[in-house]
Amino acid sequence: MPFINFPAREITCKIVYYGPGLGGKTTNIQYIFDKTNPNAKGKLITLDTDADRTLYFDFLPLSLGEIHGFRTKFSLYTVPGQVFYDATRKLVLRGADGVVFVADSQEERMDANQESLENLQLNLQDHGLDLRTTPFVMQYNKRDLPGVLSVPELHEQLNPWNVPEFQAIATTGFGVFETLKMTVKLVVKELRKSIG
Amino acid sequence: MYNPQLVLYEEDQHRITDSCNRLVRDANARSVFLIDKDGQLLMASGDHHGLDTASLASLTAGTFAATGSLAHLLGEKEFPHLFHEGEHDSIHLSLVGQRWILVVIFDERSTLGLVRLRVRKIGEELAKVAEEMQARAPQSPDVSLFSNITDEDIDNLFDDL
Numbered sequence: 001m002p003f004i005n006f007p008a009r010e011i012t013c014k015i016v017y018y019g020p021g022l023g024g025k026t027t028n029i030q031y032i033f034d035k036t037n038p039n040a041k042g043k044l045i046t047l048d049t050d051a052d053r054t055l056y057f058d059f060l061p062l063s064l065g066e067i068h069g070f071r072t073k074f075s076l077y078t079v080p081g082q083v084f085y086d087a088t089r090k091l092v093l094r095g096a097d098g099v100v101f102v103a104d105s106q107e108e109r110m111d112a113n114q115e116s117l118e119n120l121q122l123n124l125q126d127h128g129l130d131l132r133t134t135p136f137v138m139q140y141n142k143r144d145l146p147g148v149l150s151v152p153e154l155h156e157q158l159n160p161w162n163v164p165e166f167q168a169i170a171t172t173g174f175g176v177f178e179t180l181k182m183t184v185k186l187v188v189k190e191l192r193k194s195i196g
Numbered sequence: 197m198y199n200p201q202l203v204l205y206e207e208d209q210h211r212i213t214d215s216c217n218r219l220v221r222d223a224n225a226r227s228v229f230l231i232d233k234d235g236q237l238l239m240a241s242g243d244h245h246g247l248d249t250a251s252l253a254s255l256t257a258g259t260f261a262a263t264g265s266l267a268h269l270l271g272e273k274e275f276p277h278l279f280h281e282g283e284h285d286s287i288h289l290s291l292v293g294q295r296w297i298l299v300v301i302f303d304e305r306s307t308l309g310l311v312r313l314r315v316r317k318i319g320e321e322l323a324k325v326a327e328e329m330q331a332r333a334p335q336s337p338d339v340s341l342f343s344n345i346t347d348e349d350i351d352n353l354f355d356d357l
Binding site for chain 1: 203233238248250254255354
């Protein structure tokens with residue numbers, strides 16, 4: 001749900017990074033934080049366990065350029081990927097204006113990808129949202145690892161909606177900003193469509 | 197279906213600011229914040245310099261959501277008031293209407309009893325504002341200025357990144 005603040009001339013939108021455990025959601029956000037101009041970002045909050053697994057969520061506020069005199073702000077969230085944290089995922093997804101699915105490209109993680117994707121659809125439904133109408137981008141992460149599936153194979157199994165998709169190696173930053181930029185574009189276009 | 201947007205106008209801001217400023221004064225609070233359940237900060241009042249308000253808003257919404265789920269587990273609809281006590285500063289959270297959370301940060305100059313008393317009255321005022329904003333937002337004509345956003349405008353968003 002975009003928040004339009006006329007007195008402050010600001011629009012704030014929420015983007016949620018979703019996907020299976022250890023797929024690279026936090027690494028995406030961490031890279032964005034590390035490489036962003038200090039004036040454009042707030043503090044990165046990570047609530048994780050001792051084993052560096054996301055316990056609750058990661059949160060990064062980003063401030064981008066202006067549109068018609070309105071500063072655009074984006075709150076980036078990740079959800080915990082582990083299966084048993086479903087209640088938390090549902091809560092973080094609340095009010096999402098755009099979703100990035102960070103898939104693990106390794107063949108042995110396909111079941112986890114598909115399980116997480118089905119879980120995303122169910123949790124969106126609980127908030128009255130649908131993947132076909134919500135700004136949604138697919139990222140195939142870990143392209144540098146051995147045993148990864150080809151992009152056509154990943155597309156066939158994970159992207160029946162033909163949403164924009166990107167290859168990524170989040171640890172090096174490859175594909176990270178491309179994914180974010182496309183998601184922001186889709187969110188702003190949806191804003192234009194829904195309230196313009 | 198796309199979620200309805202939340203739109204804050206000058207008039208809303210004046211009403212919210214007035215209520216929050218009175219709460220700071222009447223409750224002897226250090227600061228007061230009004231936050232949307234999705235983690236958006238609507239208003240900050242009182243002494244909040246040096247405080248990371250974006251993080252405060254996000255974590256407050258997260259805390260409230262998690263506690264709401266806990267309430268459901270117990271068969272409660274929700275826990276509308278939460279209180280965290282610190283050595284110097286304490287924080288009181290309360291639900292306003294269906295969508296907002298009123299956050300009061302106070303120290304030894306105030307008491308939990310006083311804060312709760314003042315929050316009850318101001319909370320009712322703010323709930324009324326929230327209700328009016330909710331009813332008005334979808335058909336607001338002023339947001340039509342977004343209709344002529346160009347693809348170039350969107351590309352330019354990343355210039356400062």
